[in-house]
Amino acid sequence: MPQKIGFLGAGRMASAMISRLLEQGYPVKVWNRSLEKIKPLVAKGATACNTPAEAASDVDAVISFMADDIAAEAVWLGENGALCAMTPGALAIECSTLSHGFVLELSNKVMTAGRLYIDAPVTAVPAQVAAGETMFLIGAEKVALEQARPIMEAVANRIVHFGPVGSGTVYKLMNNLLGAVHIAAAAELVAVAQKAGLDGNLVADAFANGAVASRAGVMTIPGMISGNHNESIHFTTALRAKDAGYAMWLADELGLDLPVGRSATEMFDRAIEAGFGDLAQSAVLETVRSR
Structure with missing residues (x-):
């Protein structure tokens, strides 16, 4: 049974990754500020959510693809944020390109709350993501990476583990x-x-x-x-x-x-x-x- 995924964001890169996950048989719940962007994904089998917390509830992993630190902080830690709704031991996979300092701050809050954090920015364009040709640049503990590996291998042809959280960023x-x-x-x-x-x-x-x-x-x-x-x-x-x-x-x-x-x-x-x-x-x- 594929892991259940909550996805935060439906921009160009996020939509390509969600489409790829759906093609690989993963159930995906999606939140995005603009519900209009979710409609094509719902047509492919995704479930639309009204808040980040809704997308993060009852899933094995939450993947975020936000524009910057401010947006990432809001979806993880803000009102109806994802972290408060995540199951203990679930994965927080942050694919956004964020500042190094904020990644360390966010990861500390996630892990203190009893969840696993993976610093997982990618290098690709949307067409490559949709084709499964993503490269993940990982900063994480090995136990977290191994738990996330099936999800990552569904969308990537290369996973580079640089070391602890922050090193991928x-x-x-x-x-x-x-x-x-x-x-x-x-x-x-x-x-x-x-x-x-x-x-x-x-x-x-x-x-x-x-x-x-x-x-x-x-x-x-x-x-x-x-x-x-x-x-x-x-x-x-x-x-x-x-x-x-x-x-x-x-x-x-x-x-x-x-x-x-x-x-x-x-x-x-x-x-x-x-x-x-x-x-x-x-x-x-x-x-x-x-x-």
Whole structure:
């Protein structure tokens, strides 16, 4: 009998993971602030819930996929939050990209309440999640990970256990900061190429097949070339800026100066100030053009 799952969130990544779990035969209860986003999942077999607590009651594991610390705190610890309704010994699987400090704070409260906590951010885009090609970046005690492993193997083709709670988030934050650096640098490449009159399609092809190609750059350069920042949005400018900001907080905690990361973070912050937060990450190009 598959473990029963409560799911908090129904955004792009969350919906892809829920769909995958349903396909694999897992019963899933779902809460989301917008009930409209749950309807397609209900059509696939999920049960809609009115509160996080309702989604977390009578399940073996609660999975959260929230945008940031504030949203995660509300669904776990707020009024009608999930933690108060969870069965003792149940799993709290936090897939959101959160700040390192908040992960440690949240995990302490969850474990003090007698539940198991897994720091489980992922690295993938929605299409990969739906296809079962997720990579989990785990920070957890081994007993918690083994209890969660069947669920994770239903949606992932790789599970990397970095160590105790918080270590998965350390890697995820630096991974996403590196993505911000790659995208910011790609924006500078495209801005110069366009200003110099190079053919955009040739630029995209040369980059994708060259020695310095990165997945982040390959994914975002076509949007920069076309200027269609509101199409095929896998990850928004605002979310990239948030993750990069959390990564810089972590560096500060560790007493490290990251000048390259800081520069990329500032570029994304400027893109938000210019009103591009809800658009695709390719919109960071506009901050280069406007200099």
